[in-house]
Amino acid sequence: MRKRREGFREARARLIRALETGRFNFEGDEVREGKNLLQSGEVSIEFVIALLSSCRGTEHTTSPHHFVPSSSCHIFKPVTKRVRWYIKCYFLDADTILISVHIAEH
Amino acid sequence: MKQVLKEHDTGAALCRTCRKQTKTTYLYRDFSLTTPKLRVRRVLVGVCDVCQRTLTVPWQSNERIQATVRAARARTETSGRIEARVPSDLYERLRLIAARLEARDEAFAHVMLRFYLSQLSRSAKFAGRVRRLSVVREGSRASQRVSLRVSGKLYDQALKQAQAQGVTDQSALVRGLISAAYEDVFTDCSPQRRAVLECLADATN
Ligand SMILES: [Zn+2]
Numbered sequence: 001m002r003k004r005r006e007g008f009r010e011a012r013a014r015l016i017r018a019l020e021t022g023r024f025n026f027e028g029d030e031v032r033e034g035k036n037l038l039q040s041g042e043v044s045i046e047f048v049i050a051l052l053s054s055c056r057g058t059e060h061t062t063s064p065h066h067f068v069p070s071s072s073c074h075i076f077k078p079v080t081k082r083v084r085w086y087i088k089c090y091f092l093d094a095d096t097i098l099i100s101v102h103i104a105e106h
Numbered sequence: 107m108k109q110v111l112k113e114h115d116t117g118a119a120l121c122r123t124c125r126k127q128t129k130t131t132y133l134y135r136d137f138s139l140t141t142p143k144l145r146v147r148r149v150l151v152g153v154c155d156v157c158q159r160t161l162t163v164p165w166q167s168n169e170r171i172q173a174t175v176r177a178a179r180a181r182t183e184t185s186g187r188i189e190a191r192v193p194s195d196l197y198e199r200l201r202l203i204a205a206r207l208e209a210r211d212e213a214f215a216h217v218m219l220r221f222y223l224s225q226l227s228r229s230a231k232f233a234g235r236v237r238r239l240s241v242v243r244e245g246s247r248a249s250q251r252v253s254l255r256v257s258g259k260l261y262d263q264a265l266k267q268a269q270a271q272g273v274t275d276q277s278a279l280v281r282g283l284i285s286a287a288y289e290d291v292f293t294d295c296s297p298q299r300r301a302v303l304e305c306l307a308d309a310t311n
Contacts, residue, residue: 023111026163030138041175067120067125092127
């Protein structure tokens, strides 16, 4: 039996809600080119919400955070207009930290 | 409705320095960007309570940062730059003008040259005078660099007028402008312009 993706619906709903309310953070103390297109203003909040809304459970995974491996991140890889996107975030208490929004590398 | 954070609100984040989850406090800090290179003053960011590293940039602060980036990009796209090399005796004249008017050297020189550019863009007669004064004395080497950023509109109008009067390069233009200013300040040929220069000198101090 295929393992149910861990918390897909909850994670997606939580991220969408954070985007809608504006209560979310970008990670780090710099704006790195190409890493987060929402942060650099190249895509809109509405676009990211639409991407997430079209994301399937099979396009969601979790992975250890790169500098605190005991914490896990959610990764959404939805496809729109035949382009796959990569959206990565984590949640802590009431906070949502959005790490990446960019086109997925092949 | 977007929720708005304020100073001293708290949160949590994963800290790269502490290598663990820590509590954060939202504080005002200057935020630096590399492309375009600029510094945004007093941006609300999430700071690690343990090591004081900036861990997060809330959405609302990022909106401010991006607005500043857009404004900076729009400025560079619409502005023109005058780049000139002038002989050092003219450069000294710039200094003398500032000293005579008790102005701060650098800041005043830029404001004054912009004012003279705008005078030139409005008056063919003045542009003709600038051309006469732009002639280089024999044996003077253009050793000093003068660089001036002006609005795109002023840049276009001034260069058009200068060209119509036969001033075709920016170094000649700046030589003429400095010489005209020097005459205005050290002779009585234009009391009105001299009065404006005195005001500009006060304003930049
Ligand atoms: Zn820390």
